Amino acid sequence: MAPPQASSIPGRLLKALQSINSSAPRLIASPTAVGSNANPGASRRASVAIIIRLRPEDSPPGGNAASPTSSAAASASTSPFAQALPLPGSPTVAAAAAATSEVSASDKAAYPPAQKDVKQQLERFFEQDWVKRPGTTAEILFIKRATRATDKWSGHVAYPGGRHEPDDEDSRYTAMRETWEEVGLDLAEDDYLSVGALDDREITTSLGKRLLMILSPHVFLYTSPETPVPELQESEVASAHWIPIDLLTAPAARYDSVSVDISTRLAPKNAFARAALKLLVGGMQFKCILLPNEPIATGALPSPQAVVPNAPLKLWGLTLGMTLDLLSSMSLPTDAAASKGSTKSGDLSTYPHAVAALPQDKGALFAPSMASIFPRFSYPDINALIWIFGFRYRRTLKQSPTDSARVNWAGMSIGSYYAAVRRALVVAVVLRALTALGGLGWLGWTLRKRLQSRRTARALAL
Known part of the structure; x- marks a missing residue:
């Protein structure tokens, strides 16, 4: 049986999974731990x-009806990861182990040489009749995190995952354990195929000045036509969603923006400083992809003030970056060729970002650029200053993210972009301060001249 057409979503997905299976992810060394008793390899690494999955054309989108679930189903007492189990072999090449000498031995061990068996399983899976049918839909599992005051990513769209624990064998084990705990899916079962890993991602402070954590994304393929319905850990997850990949790509994708008050991040405890920052630098806006809010499983109801009936989910930030890593592997050479002939701006990485969605013509890119995660500021002069200082960022954008010679394209682009942002903000604040001082000086001089004129007029009148 022939494989699916290369230009179809299943055909693109097969290409992407084969590429992920045969490629080495770029690994990043763990951040230096703070404190004498800190474990540098545990709490400062995380995995998702x-x-x-591919849903047959005759299968309902959500499988069973969505219903509130109990976190007891995903408790540690019933977890298959309560004791160390042999995991499916990770299918990425051994070159990842030499990506950096600073990466821990356990992380390197998660990426042994590629296994031909995984490649063969992928080929056999995509040759099945139900997979190749036109109505088959490729989907990705997203979760919406529970609303918690202590969670920095409270309410965000994310992938199941969490922090590395001291007893975890490697980063892939962390992803599998956290997935079981959060959504009750056992990725060690035969129906799940461990395909490989995407490049490590850096989690930084708001302006990228300090590296907080390293995030390792691992890719799994569900090979059964049946719909797996998650059982959520209510304290961590509010809802789970199977999202068709079509809705993440042109022409079906819908785009919007997420506004972020940078003052609350830079000065969370000082009301005066927050007010000054909001006046001086305004806010940030991040591009996002709108997703349908049709959960297949729900946990505890969110707080009443946070309820917006049927409001679309917003995929942005770190999770959008990892999603775009995956989608970039699904792009074909013909996509780039078509985009060159387009008269419209089909790439959200264009700085400043294109305001509209991707063009609905044959020249549209299959998916936005991975640089689409970077924000714009509400003040045009700050955006202009970022462009002036962002020559390194633009040079990085011209490099191919798939270039085998690169070390970490995402990390390089994020670092160079936020370096330009920091310079632009400093210059903008200084210029605004000088302008304010100049304005006050001019106002004082004007008032003084008027007073002198009045005194002179009075003296002449006398």
Whole structure:
């Protein structure tokens, strides 16, 4: 049986999974731990699971009806990861182990040489009749995090995952354990195929000045036509969603923006400083992809003030970056060729970002650039200053993210972009301060001249 057409979503997905399976992810060394008793390899690394499935044309989108679930189903007492189990072999090449000498031995061990068996399993899976049918839909599992005051990513769209624990064998084990705990899916079962890993991602402070954590995304393929329905840990996850990949790509994708008050991040405890920052630098806006809010499983109800009936989910930031890493592997050479002939701006990485969605013509890119995660500021002069200082960022954008010679394209682009942002903000604040001082000086001089004129007029009148 022939494989699916290369230009179809299943055909693109097969290409992407084969590429992920045969390629080495770029690994990043753990940040230096703070404190004498800190474990540098545990709490400052995290992993997520990107779970992909193909839904047959005669299967309902959500499988069973969505219903509130109990966290007891995912408790540690019933977890298959309560004791160390043999995991499916990770299918990425051994070159990842030499990516950096600073990466821990356990992290390197998660990426042994590629296994031909995984490649063969992928080929056999995509040759099945139900997979190749026109109505088959490729989907990715997203979760919406529970609303918690202590969670920095409270309410965000994310992938199941969490922090590395001291007893975890490697980063892939962390992704599998956290997935079981959060959504009750056992990725060690035969129906799940461990495909490989995407490049490590850096989690930084708001302006990228300090590296907080390293995030390792691992890709899994669900190979059964049946719909897996998650059982959520209510304290961590509010809802789970199977999202068709079509809705993440042109022409079906819908785009919007997420506004972020940078003052609350830079000065969370000083009301005066927050007010000054909001006046001086305004706010940030991040591009996002709108997702349908049709959960297949729900946990505890969110707080009443946070309820917006049927409001679309917003995929942005770190999770959008990992999603775009996956989608970039699904792009074909013909996509780039078509985009060159387009008269419209089909790439959200264009700085400043294109305001509209991707063009609905044959020249549209299959998916936005991975640089689309970077924000714009509400003040045009700050955006202009970022462009002036962002020559290194633009040079990085011209490099191919798939270039085998690169070390970490995402990290390089994020670092160079936020370096330009920091310079632009400093210059903008200084210029605004000088302008304010100049304005006050001019106002004082004007008032003084008027007073002198009045005194002179009075003296002449006398």
